[in-house]
Amino acid sequence: MPIVRPEFLQPPLSPDLIARLTAIVGDKYAVTDAEELAQYLTEARNLFHGRSPLVLRPASTAEVSAICKLASEHRIALVPQGGNTGLVGGQTPHSGEVVVSMRRMDRIREVDTASNTMTVEAGVILQTIQRRADEADRFFPLSLGAEGSCTIGGNLSTNAGGTGALAYGVARDMALGLEVVLADGRILNGLSKLKKDNTGYDLRNLFIGAEGTLGIITAAVVKLFSKPRSVQTAFVGLKSPADALKLLAISQAEAAGSLTSFELLAEICVDICLKHGTDIRDPLAYRHPWYVLMEISSSRDDAAATVEAVLDRGIRNGFVGDAVLAASLQQRAAFWKLRETIPPAQKREGGSIKHDISVPVAAVPAFIAEANIAVAKLIPDARPVPFGHLGDGNIHYNVSQPVSGMTTQEFLARWQEVNAVVFKIALRMGGSISAEHGIGVLKRDDLPGVKDKTAIEVMRGIKALFDPLGIMNPGKVL
Ligand code: FAD
Numbered sequence: 001m002p003i004v005r006p007e008f009l010q011p012p013l014s015p016d017l018i019a020r021l022t023a024i025v026g027d028k029y030a031v032t033d034a035e036e037l038a039q040y041l042t043e044a045r046n047l048f049h050g051r052s053p054l055v056l057r058p059a060s061t062a063e064v065s066a067i068c069k070l071a072s073e074h075r076i077a078l079v080p081q082g083g084n085t086g087l088v089g090g091q092t093p094h095s096g097e098v099v100v101s102m103r104r105m106d107r108i109r110e111v112d113t114a115s116n117t118m119t120v121e122a123g124v125i126l127q128t129i130q131r132r133a134d135e136a137d138r139f140f141p142l143s144l145g146a147e148g149s150c151t152i153g154g155n156l157s158t159n160a161g162g163t164g165a166l167a168y169g170v171a172r173d174m175a176l177g178l179e180v181v182l183a184d185g186r187i188l189n190g191l192s193k194l195k196k197d198n199t200g201y202d203l204r205n206l207f208i209g210a211e212g213t214l215g216i217i218t219a220a221v222v223k224l225f226s227k228p229r230s231v232q233t234a235f236v237g238l239k240s241p242a243d244a245l246k247l248l249a250i251s252q253a254e255a256a257g258s259l260t261s262f263e264l265l266a267e268i269c270v271d272i273c274l275k276h277g278t279d280i281r282d283p284l285a286y287r288h289p290w291y292v293l294m295e296i297s298s299s300r301d302d303a304a305a306t307v308e309a310v311l312d313r314g315i316r317n318g319f320v321g322d323a324v325l326a327a328s329l330q331q332r333a334a335f336w337k338l339r340e341t342i343p344p345a346q347k348r349e350g351g352s353i354k355h356d357i358s359v360p361v362a363a364v365p366a367f368i369a370e371a372n373i374a375v376a377k378l379i380p381d382a383r384p385v386p387f388g389h390l391g392d393g394n395i396h397y398n399v400s401q402p403v404s405g406m407t408t409q410e411f412l413a414r415w416q417e418v419n420a421v422v423f424k425i426a427l428r429m430g431g432s433i434s435a436e437h438g439i440g441v442l443k444r445d446d447l448p449g450v451k452d453k454t455a456i457e458v459m460r461g462i463k464a465l466f467d468p469l470g471i472m473n474p475g476k477v478l
Pocket residue numbers: 044079080081082083084085086087089090091102122143144145146149150151152153154155156157158159160161162163211212213215216217218343436437440473476
């Protein structure tokens with residue numbers, strides 16, 4: 001199991017302070033009841049269990065500001081929380097901190113189709129932004145498995161990636177401006193719609209990916225994009241990750257910027273989805289060791305023709321074994337459902353040691369091959385379940401426990417050992433130990449070993465500047 005070593009212990013809050021914090025949001029929106037608190041203290045995978053005397057649910061930037069001001073006056077540690085879908089324990093109060101849940105700040109302040117921007121509060125659910133963009137005949141491309149429950153504030157704070165990053169970039173690339181409440185309660189109003197603004201240091205980008213350690217994001221201006229006129233999705237059977245790389249090269253040559261997703265799945269991913277998922281069908285008639293789920297979204301009516309041209313080249317060159325094109329929106333949704341079923345299906349297979357690795361795209365086949373060998377040496381019957389965003393070089397190199405001969409507890413006790421060998425291979429290839437999920441507490445103690453020493457020093461300096469009392473999400477990232 002990941003080890004959480006809280007470096008900060010929140011002294012118990014006096015009844016007077018609890019009452020003063022409660023007064024800011026109103027009784028109805030301050031949670032102290034143990035049963036109601038529970039949903040804020042554990043997360044989707046049930047890996048992290050926190051404790052907190054109080055969850056505050058502010059409705060406005062002014063309320064967040066008042067909370068931070070009082071917290072800094074009395075040195076009360078705060079943990080910002082959005083949809084609570086984060087995968088590295090960043091949103092969990094590990095040491096009795098007060099949770100600031102942003103879910104009530106869920107207003108869309110403005111849709112500006114002339115500037116192609118939307119101004120949203122931090123607690124707006126990602127899927128709501130996608131739908132609102134669609135209604136305005138625009139497209140918001142950030143997309144991930146948790147989009148029905150994660151918030152834009154959480155997406156920006158983790159700099160989320162997801163399945164559209166290949167063409168549109170990560171959350172950072174979709175933000176123009178931010179409104180942030182600093183640790184001392186001051187409001188940094190950067191809700192700019194400008195693409196060009198060279199007036200000094202880029203403060204916005206410091207908060208994106210900071211995982212709530214520098215301040216609380218209360219609102220953002222995000223970019224809207226043109227809706228693609230045609231979309232085609234294919235599910236392709238292949239022999240190896242090396243063949244998937246060849247298919248990627250052909251796809252990029254044929255489709256250029258229109259290649260919007262390129263997901264790699266090992267055969268075991270399809271096996272477990274068929275076994276545990278509901279309404280999941282094998283898209284292809286025959287089994288293959290590897291699969292690619294690819295999507296082309298074009299501003300013209302040529303997505304289907306482009307996918308066909310790509311697959312035709314793959315078949316003629318002898319490395320595409322089998323492929324199916326989505327014949328309807330339902331079939332497209334079924335392909336994506338299979339992809340999104342992998343994490344819950346893997347949970348049903350028992351213990352899983354997770355990785356969120358990125359390596360240069362060309363190194364992905366070698367990374368998977370070497371990691372498989374290294375893991376097999378450590379735990380011979382462990383089952384690697386690699387899948388992820390091949391187009392970005394981002395592989396969720398997860399490892400499921402052996403089918404028999406080991407309890408979940410025994411398997412998870414090897415977490416650090418398995419991490420160590422997998423990280424070592426990724427780093428040797430010029431990769432990262434956290435491509436898109438962040439550091440949180442899960443990888444906090446690994447960071448100093450893998451990040452440039454000067455970079456860590458500068459990060460500590462920035463943290464001290466924005467949060468001199470260390471009350472913003474203590475014990476996370478650094
Ligand atoms: P939370 O989990 O509540 O918080 C995450 C972090 O952000 C914490 O450190 C928290 O303190 C901080 N935070 C939250 N809101 C604020 C705020 N307003 N101001 C300051 N700090 C804040 N991630 C990807 O990148 N790509 C994927 O493809 C992907 N797929 C996923 C699939 C599933 C099934 C699940 C469960 C998760 C997945 N994730 C993925 C991880 C997760 O969904 C993202 O990290 C998401 O961006 C978190 O948003 P959230 O609102 O749930 O944030």
